[in-house]
Amino acid sequence: MQRNASTDSIGPMISTRPLLAPSVILLLIWMIVPLALTLWFSMQRYSLLDASAGGFVGFRNYVFLFTDPNLFNALANTIFLVAGVLVASVVIGLACAVALDQQFPGRGIARLLCIAPFFVMPTVSALIWKNLLMHPVNGLFAYISRTLGLPVVDWFAQWPLFSVGVIVAWQWIPFATLILLTSLQSLDRDQVEAARMDGAKGLRLFRFITLPHLARSITIVVMIETIFLLSVFAEIFVTTAGGPGNASTTLPFLIYKVALLDYNVGWASAGGVIAIILANIVAYFLVRTISHNLDR
């Protein structure tokens, strides 16, 4: 049958799927192969120290992990770290964004400085905090405490998880600030003026107009940060190495310890699968709240 080119769109004539296929297939392989390998290894007895050991063990690696108190400690640490950094970065990021949205001399430089930590590599910023700021002897904080005659805090020994959280938050506050600042700038000026005429000023203007306007961006900040915070590693590695004891060992760090310090690939893979499941649970709730928030 002859098609009339002038009336029919060319869309249905060409199947576009084959054109998409290369990228889709590549991404699928990229995702499926490691996942399948992890699943496979998690059911193997596979230790790098013992070449003779091997073979299928079913769920025994999982059973072992779930009976290990280290796992729950690591899970709890992960949740504390992620939640704490999220709260800190949203609250402080919001404050920074509001401050940077005001007119004041030197605003451009202040904005640049406020955003800068985001561009510092995690290892570098962790080293700066560890050696220049939080060090019990050479650190700035210790110097300040001594000058004021207060007891010196050995941050990574006394508050390991909190200290790691501070470093991570320092890196992620700029991200939150950036997103929330752009969102603030997109707030309709007429809307603010209408609210002013309606008698909303200062904190009430913020509470009833600004904050609802920012809800969407806050959700996006929470989602993106969660994805990255669940896999925080370098900061722990550089500062506390998961210690003292297991006090700052999170799930990714536990997997690292099991796989590369104990050379037990089977257990580490099982831990990895648990991390994947955890991430998916979080993702499920996030996508639900976000689709609710974005659906306006």
Added chain:
Amino acid sequence: MATVTLNNIRKNYGSLEVVKGVDLEIRDREFIVLVGPSGCGKTTLLRMIAGLETITSGDLAIDGKRVNDVQPDERGLAMVFQSYALYPHMSVADNMGFALRMAGVPKAERQSKVRDAARILQLEPYLDRRPGQLSGGQRQRVAIGRAIVRNPKVFLFDEPLSNLDAALRMQMRIELARLHHELDATMIYVTHDQVEAMTLADRIVVVNGGRIEQVGAPMEIYANPVSTFVAGFIGAPKMNLLAGKLQCTSDAAQAILEDGSAVTLPTRPGLANGDAITIGIRPEALRVTADGSLAGRVTVVEHLGGETLTHIELASGQLATVKTDERAPAKVGQTVRLGVDPRRLHLFGPDGRAVSRRSEALQPG
């Protein structure tokens, strides 16, 4: 009682003067329309009255009390924004009740006031919706409702209808007129549309370049524009403005237009022979007649149903419009002569100001 008095109000943005000394006395329950071309400072003026913009100099008084330094929410005004400026995250009812909530009015009273306003504006079925779920006209009504609920002394409107389509605009115009009648409030309305000004206003204020050009009742301004600017701005289609020179003889005065044709003037204006003048003729005052003093060729005929506009290119190249009832007086391409009724002629001097019709002053020399 709500009068608004502007006394030599000025506004500068840096060194740029946007409002250049405005004096205006707005009476109680008056519907005043500020009209002028885009960028003439209408919005700035309205925002100064609202308190959203500081007043550089001059005095603003509401009910005789100086309010230059009073906060916007304490001036007893409500404003309807051109963009509606509804709160997107609140329901229609919450939008309308927001000011009362901020003022600490109890919930029950708030709800009853919102319902009253919703009834006036036929918004009752939409109270639970979000602004995003409403049409343009409905959003406009919510914006007006938000103003009504506050029971303000003065309503301020900034081009409230400019985002609506033509049919809706006409409907809302009628609704606004009804609302003014029902609410019995003072209203200050800004627009660049002279039709809105003519139909809604008790008094029109024509603004040009940050200054008031003329204040008066719509028909008064239509009949006696004080300048070529007002003459060209008020009235649709535009008044025909034809440039020429004054030629006075002992017993008559004539305007000699650019193509040499002579139009007899009703009186002898107090101007010198040879002065540059402009004559203004409303399209409905211009007639196609065989013995007319102007000649030209018909270029376009527009049939609007009840009336017909015939556009004629005069010999000088100037364009003139003739408005008649249904039947067109001539066909496209035809050469016609145009007659002017001297009594319906407007005369403007070299400075563009109207020359008084009663001015019979004898010219010197």
